Amino acid sequence: MKWLRAAASEVIGLFVGDWVQSGVSVAILAAAWLALPRLHVEGVAYVLAVALAVQLILATAAEARRKKA
Amino acid sequence: MGAQLLTFGAAFLGSAVESVEALTIVLAVGLTRGWRAPLLGTLSALGLLALLVAIFGQLIVTRVPELTLKLIIGTLIVLFGLRWLHKAVLRSAGVIAMHDENRAYAQTVESLRADHEKTDWIGFTLALKGVFLEGLEVVFIVIAVGGTSGGMGVAVAGGLLAMLVVAIAGVIIRRPLAQVPENTLKYAVGIILTSVGTFWAAEGMGVSWPLDFVSIVGLAALYFLASRVAIGLIRRPAFA
Numbered sequence: 001m002k003w004l005r006a007a008a009s010e011v012i013g014l015f016v017g018d019w020v021q022s023g024v025s026v027a028i029l030a031a032a033w034l035a036l037p038r039l040h041v042e043g044v045a046y047v048l049a050v051a052l053a054v055q056l057i058l059a060t061a062a063e064a065r066r067k068k069a
Numbered sequence: 070m071g072a073q074l075l076t077f078g079a080a081f082l083g084s085a086v087e088s089v090e091a092l093t094i095v096l097a098v099g100l101t102r103g104w105r106a107p108l109l110g111t112l113s114a115l116g117l118l119a120l121l122v123a124i125f126g127q128l129i130v131t132r133v134p135e136l137t138l139k140l141i142i143g144t145l146i147v148l149f150g151l152r153w154l155h156k157a158v159l160r161s162a163g164v165i166a167m168h169d170e171n172r173a174y175a176q177t178v179e180s181l182r183a184d185h186e187k188t189d190w191i192g193f194t195l196a197l198k199g200v201f202l203e204g205l206e207v208v209f210i211v212i213a214v215g216g217t218s219g220g221m222g223v224a225v226a227g228g229l230l231a232m233l234v235v236a237i238a239g240v241i242i243r244r245p246l247a248q249v250p251e252n253t254l255k256y257a258v259g260i261i262l263t264s265v266g267t268f269w270a271a272e273g274m275g276v277s278w279p280l281d282f283v284s285i286v287g288l289a290a291l292y293f294l295a296s297r298v299a300i301g302l303i304r305r306p307a308f309a
Binding site for chain 2: 010011014015016017018021022025026029032033036037042043044045046048049050052053054056057059060061063064067068
């Protein structure tokens with residue numbers, strides 16, 4: 001049981017470093033999934049990329065601030 | 070051709086980074102306690118990893134509808150890539166320490182010396198665990214980039230070639246590959262994977278990209294720019 005739990009946490013750890021950041025990323029992807037296919041605009045997919053990029057900046061800055069405090 | 074090259078490159082670079090880390094563990098165990106047990110552990114881990122690629126690779130390619138596959142794998146690659154990129158930004162900004170193979174090697178050797186009276190089971194387990202855990206990331210990268218682009222063979226070849234190159238380098242120099250710019254490689258692979266993941270996830274949502282596969286270059290530029298902005302922001306003296 002202990003071994004299984006350790007293996008599961010290793011697998012989850014491949015994708016999740018910070019639960020909040022991963023949660024926000026999934027929320028952005030889910031919102032894009034709901035909204036983007038309805039907007040028939042050329043290049044709208046870049047909205048998803050920009051949102052993820054902004055999220056990266058904010059999440060790393062927040063973690064750096066936490067670590068420096 | 071471009072897509073296949075990208076698949077090969079992502080699998081090769083991702084596998085090379087993880088193989089360097091696995092090699093450090095195997096070298097530390099082998100040079101401290103002898104080679105038999107760690108080599109057996111390494112071979113067992115490689116066998117398990119090959120089994121995972123065969124089972125999940127086949128299942129994913131044959132059973133999951135294309136759009137669903139792109140959405141799920143794309144999402145997972147985005148999460149995986151962002152995790153690497155997040156760490157690379159913090160390392161580049163000096164918030165967390167750079168990964169140092171020499172230090173990792175010294176720590177493993179020290180812990181093994183303390184346990185020297187125990188049986189060689191430790192050497193076997195350490196090598197097995199080290200290679201398997203580092204290899205899990207390789208398996209994911211290979212299945213993800215190979216499964217979504219339809220180039221599983223190319224991805225497997227990239228992963229295997231990287232492991233082979235690192236193993237040969239390890240046999241020749243018999244020291245951790247501390248000169249490999251591991252942090253830079255992880256930074257680059259983080260950008261590539263996040264870009265590829267975003268591309269596949271959006272395609273899985275039913276959205277098309279203006280220049281099809283070439284858009285990945287634009288995505289990589291965007292994520293690189295975002296990471297530089299983050300590093301610049303964190304490095305500012307007024308930042309706290």
